[in-house]
């Protein structure tokens with residue numbers, strides 16, 4: 001058994017694959033957690049965002065060597081949090097979901113933005129989500145959804 | 158609840174949580190992966206293919222494995238499923254290499270040797286158009302008598318557009334399996350029955366032995382209209398031979414370089430002007446169809462049928478041609494020919510207004526069509542058309558008059574007025590599509606919608622469920638939507654041409670009205686409804702005369718841009734849109750379509766620059782093909798009038814495509830206004846601006 005470990009959604013895992021394997025493939029293929037999507041395969045779209053030790057990364061660019069000893073959280077675990085519930089409500093209310101392929105990654109970016117403590121005005125939201133591409137919505141409903149989290153107490157999460 | 162009131166999307170929560178299973182997320186026992194072996198040249202003959210000895214668990218599927226025909230039936234059957242002796246574009250599929258392990262497949266593929274007798278490819282559209290055998294289709298029509306009119310002056314302009322890639326976030330993907338003797342294809346696609354039709358021809362089996370099931374589709378925009386038919390034939394043949402599920406999901410680079418995209422075009426437009434009015438127009442468009450016809454002829458027809466836009470022009474000469482090149486084959490993309498022709502028409506109209514020293518909206522108003530007028534193809538506009546009202550709305554919502562009269566530096570405004578016809582061209586709905594829908598009341602009182610129209614992000618499930626629920630006066634959560642599966646749903650036609658709400662929604666509304674009287678009956682009740690062509694639709698497909706579309710939706714747009722004087726970077730700050738889509742079924746879904754279309758149109762206008770060199774697409778990664786990000790989107794302002802359409806569900810007309818079509822000409826005109834140039838191509842990149850300044 002491998003000496004290398006990482007934590008995935010709160011559970012300890014031994015790394016049995018090559019350390020150069022992409023984290024995205026381990027999540028999606030080896031672990032069968034398909035909520036994290038692959039859009040561009042080159043770090044440009046944000047569909048594959050996950051948390052690594054509380055910071056967001058495009059998992060298509062992360063080799064397993066970079067997560068040794070670290071904690072990875074995907075949408076599957078994040079979707080069980082209360083913070084997620086608020087994001088979900090805001091997105092549904094604003095009509096910010098269309099084809100849904102960018103959406104889990106978008107949710108992760110929003111979560112990171114909430115944790116940053118930045119004011120949730122449109123400029124900050126644009127900046128915070130600038131690494132997430134959406135081809136369907138034109139983004140405006142997503143801005144509305146995120147800005148609406150301000151009213152529900154967005155900063156103290 | 159009113160029909161226009163916004164509801165939460167039926168499919169929203171599953172997508173947010175990442176629970177929705179797209180094709181690449183689905184598990185199939187014993188599944189094999191497939192990778193496409195592609196031509197490395199744009200034109201030539203394959204003289205030899207050397208496959209190294211096959212390791213265990215690696216398989217080759219090629220033309221020899223097609224059970225009936227090595228042809229993809231789209232409209233013609235000119236495209237092979239796998240190229241056999243000749244290749245006609247760079248990246249053309251030659252075989253699938255199938256195996257259990259992706260790395261092993263790639264390793265094996267690197268050892269395959271293909272020898273070609275290379276021929277000179279024809280890649281330049283204008284050059285190709287000069288060769289008679291490269292004209293795939295040509296269509297023309299006239300109106301009035303252009304050669305006899307008296308005019309003050311004539312103005313000729315040439316416009317060019319390049320490729321646009323759909324860039325749906327979910328790549329193309331299909332899985333072929335054999336389930337209880339039935340060859341089944343699951344896939345991310347818009348048109349289950351198109352894929353089924355292609356399978357019948359390629360596999361030589363009927364619909365009892367073939368089955369197509371749509372999987373949740375992560376964006377399509379036309380890119381998953383005809384192209385999946387090719388992929389479906391490939392995996393069906395593989396699964397049939399290997400008797401195991403075979404998955405083919407394209408790599409993003411393959412998807413960008415080798416699948417259909419918007420046609421590059423060249424257009425020449427001449428206006429004959431008398432007393433500051435356009436009396437006549439001559440329009441010629443050629444489209445780079447690539448190496449196979451696909452849907453190109455239909456795309457070209459839409460371009461020429463709507464070419465006069467919102468204007469009454471008595472004398473016309475129209476011609477369209479689809480041209481064969483050795484570029485990648487082009488196809489459906491939101492707008493379907495209209496983004497090219499409306500770009501040319503609308504920028505031309507802005508140029509004419511400027512030339513005549515007039516406000517661009519005031520100039521357009523003099524030409525507006527109204528109900529009862531003749532269309533370009535001598536049909537009659539049957540529905541009320543309120544272009545003046547829409548223009549008033551736009552002027553008011555944007556503060557137009559004040560804004561354009563103020564002195565500005567490096568900021569400019571541009572407008573466009575465009576229609577988009579809903580549904581298939583001419584009598585296509587009645588003659589070709591013949592949509593059938595079913596509504597089923599279960600014994601527990603729940604109602605299920607049975608149609609082949611798919612959810613691809615646009616909100617079809619929500620829209621159609623809402624229509625049925627409101628007619629039946631029941632809660633939306635008691636209305637279900639069956640997965641588009643050719644074993645379960647009737648053929649209500651493809652999910653294209655902005656027809657789902659307007660045409661299929663209307664059939665469902667009729668079915669629901671009938672079901673309402675039978676809801677009290679015990680047990681199951683099934684209502685079937687067939688499309689009937691409205692009396693006012695008259696069409697002659699030979700002469701191209703009559704009603705090219707059943708009804709039109711309309712938009713009047715204003716764009717505002719700022720241009721950096723040093724870098725010539727363009728920042729679009731605002732787009733205002735006034736719309737007539739009949740009655741919107743759901744305001745939130747309408748806004749979603751409008752904003753998404755505006756931003757995709759903005760990409761087409763200034764950012765998305767896709768080119769082909771010696772037959773190869775040069776931008777095949779996200780980093781080399783930038784689309785609008787959160788930092789690029791302007792403020793988007795949308796309002797609409799309510800103008801019920803007699804044959805639409807609750808008065809609804811079409812929405813999806815219209816929202817993209819008018820953006821590019823408005824933005825291009827705004828850039829011209831900002832820095833005093835004339836342009837004739839999109840995207841208007843800094844390089845184009847620089848060139849226009851000299």
Ligand code: FES
Nearest residue numbers: 039040043046060
């Ligand atoms: S797939 Fe990782 S950023 Fe696009």
Ligand code: FES
Nearest residue numbers: 099102134135136
């Ligand atoms: S909802 Fe389709 S890409 Fe964002």
